[in-house]
Amino acid sequence: MASLPLLSMTIFLPLLGAFAIFFNWGQSGLVQAKNARWVALWTSLVTLGLTVILWYNFNADSSSFQFEDKFQWIPIMNVGYHVGIDGISLPFVLLSALLIPICILSSWSSIQERVSEYMIAFLVMETLLIGMFSALDLILFYLFFEGVLIPMFLIIGIWGGPDRVYAAFKFFLYTLLGSVLMLLAILYIYFEVGGSDIPLALTTPFDPAVQIWLWLAFFASFAVKIPMWPFHTWLPDAHVEAPTAGSVILAGILLKMGGYGFIRFSLPMFPEASAYFAPMVFTLSIIAIVYTSLVALAQTDMKKLIAYSSIAHMGFVTLGIFSVDAQGIQGAITQMVSHGLISAALFLCVGVVYDRVHSREIADYGGLVYIMPRYATVFMLFILASVGLPGTSGFIGEFLVLLGTYQVSTWAATLAASGMVLGAAYALWLYRRVVFGALIHPNLKLLTDLSWREKLIFSPLVAGVLIFGIYPIPLLRVMEAAVANVIDQYNLALDPEDGILDRNKALDMARQDDKEAI
């Protein structure tokens, strides 16, 4: 097993599938669409299998990068093709590989136009996402990070709702604006470090005055992606207009790119700046949690409501990350994984009824429990998980984040906890209006309950939410060593009492002793 470049295979297998579909382009409409669907499904399932193998062979005791592949890609610039995963990236790789087949299945019958292009877009996106989470070279990382924009832009713009053009442009330009500043910061780091290798950059200390600027440049990119208040305005538009599977990917994985970036780059590379800006991040996170929860309460569109709830949940993530506490960061990652499952499932729940009724307005629904009992059950599970009910993965994430934050700032933890109450309010109220109540709309009476395909889509998500909610140890175990490593590095740089600075001081003293001796 060790001889195979397993990780690179995982990254590029979906691209291979995309090529297979591309070269099938000439066939007649229906055959081509059918082939495209099956090729895409099988490719993504095999990719999922490969990531499970990765997980199985992953050594959780080590904080170093595993399954590394490294060779010169652009030798002249000293830029390498370097990939590898540690405990921080593995959960996201798994999440991406899990959600793509679900997306493909969920669009099985709802996408009827340009099926080949649709499947190609999703497979290309899978390559870019997995590549992004496992890239260990800054230029390579940026390539994947930014490349995601193209398929997502097309997915929103071609298969989206009525206002799709506006949403697609806003998504693209907003996130591009954030990313380009990061590119300049990456180039600066490239010259400082003498290369773009991430492990090398992670161990290079930067001048604190420069760190501030580099941190801000990275922040511009990640804060837009995650998104933090007030950089979030692209998200509700993009979510609402994207097709169901597009929203699933957006909420499930794209938002996590920001959180991943904070943990991977901002904390270990710019510790002084991170400490300097932590109060600002806390403030923005708290505003996000409280404000967007209130905004969510006022929504009449189901997808928009879930979009705002995503921003609130991401507020917990940034809170946890910048508490720089083992529990806080583990909680943030758990929260991201769990939100990836829950929000994906919630968008799929909306998609299920949208495919039948073609409306996302809450007012158009009511009383679904009488005719779609299975759907109502699944929906309830995810609503409760989103609220953070103990026993679901949502609880683990939010609890750990609050635990970590409490040790740093009691105030932030208290306010964030109050946000959870608001979260319960809008989520349960949404559920009450859509599923309970009287069945007054006549067109709802003919609806059918979940089909076998829909059950198939929901079952892994249900399983994931419950398993990680009841027994989160496998997930926490995977990330433990890597998170501890990040925190050690952060503390070493900040704490002059022990670590690098201390060692320098000792060396200085030793030199002085030498001088005196002479």
Add this chain to the structure above:
Amino acid sequence: MIEAYIPDFYRILPEVILILAALGMLIEGSFRKITDSKLTARFCRNAIVAIVIAVVVLCIQHKSGENWVTFEGQIVQDDFIFLAKLLILVGSAAVLAISIPSLAKEQILSFEYAVLVLFATVGMLLMVEANDFISLFVGLEMQGLSLYVLAAINRDQLSSSEAALKYFVLGAISTCLYLYGTSLLYGFAGSTSFDVIGAVIRVESAVGLPLGFIIALVFIIASLAFKVSAVPFHMWTPDVYQGCPTAITAFIAAAPKVAGMIVFLRILVLPFILMYGEWQAIIVFLSFASMVLGAFAALRQTDIKRLLAYSSIGQMGYVLLGVAAGNDDGIQAVFVYITLYLVMIIGTFGCLLSLRGKGHFGVQNLQDLSGISTLHPKIAFILAAFMFSLAGIPPLAGFFAKLYVFKAAISAGLFGLAIIGVLTSVVASYYYLKIVKIMYFDEVPAAPTITFGQSVVVSPEMIVVLNACGIIILFFFIYPNPLLEMAQRAALALPI
């Protein structure tokens, strides 16, 4: 007397081949009673063959590995010039190839088209290999005059004549500036040779440079800024792009920009390198203004060629960012950028030329492109790739061009300009995306305005060029090293 120059003529054999081919066609064409698009198409193919032969000769010459100085220091050759000449030749041949199917459609009936393209190409070769302000002037004028006539080739059409007249008048002003600048230089340095002027500046700058050098520098930069359409010398660009037949626009947009940039770089780096402090400020301004204007002015354009004109102004701004860096990284960045720019712009125009618009002419209005993603998915796909690449989105080739330019800017400490550059690239990506949007997002109109492959025959040459450009742009990221290595070799030949 003449025998002494025979070795020199061997060294400019590629140019000689092109001139002879052009003269041969000129003679044949003059004896024809009627000239139609068929004859022009055949001449285009002949011209392509001539250029290919020239490329082969050039490569064989370069294989021997020697750099030379001929015609008493007027013309030189090194790695940098060799690669620049290669780019110009390949670019010209590619534009000829993509123009063949549209000759009849665009009413380019006169056979002089192919002849003039060859003359302009020779002019461009002379521009980049000149090592003296006089031989450079000959090259500039040879290229310029051919382009003015090309712009007017549709003399019955008002827009074409108007474009040509504007081009000519503004071009004449730029020539005046150039001549004034060089005569000042001659007055102060006593020579027109790059080497001598460089040496004089080295001596003079030790005791304090006379003001005349700075004035000359400003005049020469202004005239070259006109050639590469850098703001504020860009006014001709949108009108000329829009007014000319699309095939001519493609030619004006491609190789002459490359030649202009190479000359820009050579002049600033060879004679004027010690005046770096003086010229850097000017170039920074030109770059800044071009990037900003190119980004914002194109936003509201509805004519696709006008939009591409502003886009090329913006793109030249990025190249100038590399020039402004003025170091080894900068030269590499300029080389990488113009090479990829050439590929992207030829590909883009190739897509436009393969589509047939309303009436006689090619695509004029942006809206004409709506619905081609269903009618002609391949063209739409490749055009979308070019647009994303021009916007600089990874993993397409355009990203690497921008990466190199920003890398040069950061290494030279031009942080402010780099930030302006990335921000304008975001603004500019709006209009590139707009083209993608029109092709893919808009509803298909009831009666599509574009037909492809029906009344317009797509020539095999065109398919080759389009595929080659598409493959380069899409898959450049897999192994970008060859081009980057070439750039490094080029930069080594131009020591700073």
